[in-house]
Amino acid sequence: MTSRTLNVSGLTCRAGGRTLLRDAALRAVPGESVAVTGPSGSGKSTLLSCLAGLHRPEAGTIEVCGTDLATLRPAAAAAWRLRTIGFVYQFGELLPDLSAVENAALPLLIAGKGRREAYGTAARLLDELGVGAVADARAGVLSGGERQRVAVARALSTRPPLILADEPTGALDEYATDDVCALLFGLPARYDCTVVVVTHNPVVAHYADRRLTLRDATLHDTTVYDTTAYDTAPDDLTETAPRDATQLGTTDPDTAPRGATEAGA
Numbered sequence: 633m634t635s636r637t638l639n640v641s642g643l644t645c646r647a648g649g650r651t652l653l654r655d656a657a658l659r660a661v662p663g664e665s666v667a668v669t670g671p672s673g674s675g676k677s678t679l680l681s682c683l684a685g686l687h688r689p690e691a692g693t694i695e696v697c698g699t700d701l702a703t704l705r706p707a708a709a710a711a712w713r714l715r716t717i718g719f720v721y722q723f724g725e726l727l728p729d730l731s732a733v734e735n736a737a738l739p740l741l742i743a744g745k746g747r748r749e750a751y752g753t754a755a756r757l758l759d760e761l762g763v764g765a766v767a768d769a770r771a772g773v774l775s776g777g778e779r780q781r782v783a784v785a786r787a788l789s790t791r792p793p794l795i796l797a798d799e800p801t802g803a804l805d806e807y808a809t810d811d812v813c814a815l816l817f818g819l820p821a822r823y824d825c826t827v828v829v830v831t832h833n834p835v836v837a838h839y840a841d842r843r844l845t846l847r848d849a850t851l852h853d854t855t856v857y858d859t860t861a862y863d864t865a866p867d868d869l870t871e872t873a874p875r876d877a878t879q880l881g882t883t884d885p886d887t888a889p890r891g892a893t894e895a896g897a
């Protein structure tokens with residue numbers, strides 16, 4: 633059986649006096665990307681916070697790479713997070729007075745790596761991600777697209793199995809958005825990680841293997857599955873659907889994969 637990066641079930645979460653998630657399920661494997669869309673204030677960022685162990689849910693189980701987050705003590709959680717999760721935010725959130733390579737090396741330095749190793753790894757990653765030329769530039773002068781590439785390098789520097797990105801293209805024009813999407817959604821194939829992206833933008837969501845919509849506290853699978861790629865009977869599709877380990881627990885006939893409701897998924 634494939635080991636899962638994410639194995640979430642029964643997730644119920646409240647914030648600001650509202651229930652944002654009710655009995656949500658989410659599974660994902662290495663090499664897979666998931667986009668989460670939904671109205672403003674529906675709880676998408678809070679979902680990411682739950683996955684990172686930064687927001688404790690009211691109910692449910694969140695396992696990330698086999699670790700049940702409920703068992704993590706706060707002191708251990710930070711070190712676990714550093715090893716396990718890379719974050720990409722809307723504006724890159726780089727330290728503007730540090731160079732690109734210094735920003736990308738930070739998680740490694742915090743993790744206790746020596747300067748030579750940290751800077752060497754960061755410089756290689758910047759090269760791989762197409763921003764080697766600006767490695768020594770101050771982060772504050774980078775373009776939006778460059779900034780996000782450096783932010784992705786920083787997120788990847790400790791080689792975490794899970795990358796969480798919250799509106800990573802929200803501050804970019806359409807060209808830079810395409811560019812950053814190609815990079816971000818290409819990471820699972822290149823680095824065998826799992827990428828979860830929260831976005832308002834359906835164009836961005838379209839890049840993902842799986843698309844979820846959070847609305848009225850329910851996480852729907854809104855992926856359009858290409859059933860023509862399979863020559864199996866419809867009943868078998870729930871077993872053989874693309875990247876079958878992300879399972880979202882929806883029985884909504886409007887949003888479930890074709891064949892899934894007939895199969896009782």
Ligand SMILES: Nc1ncnc2c1ncn2[C@@H]1O[C@H](COP(=O)(O)OP(=O)(O)OP(=O)(O)O)[C@@H](O)[C@H]1O
Pocket residue numbers: 647648649652670671672673674675676677678679
């Ligand atoms: N720690 C908190 N304390 C109080 N309210 C919170 C907290 N975290 C989130 N909320 C509230 O929960 C709701 C969902 O917030 P969240 O940021 O998760 O939504 P979102 O879908 O990411 O929104 P947007 O797309 O606008 O960024 C909001 O009404 C927000 O004010």
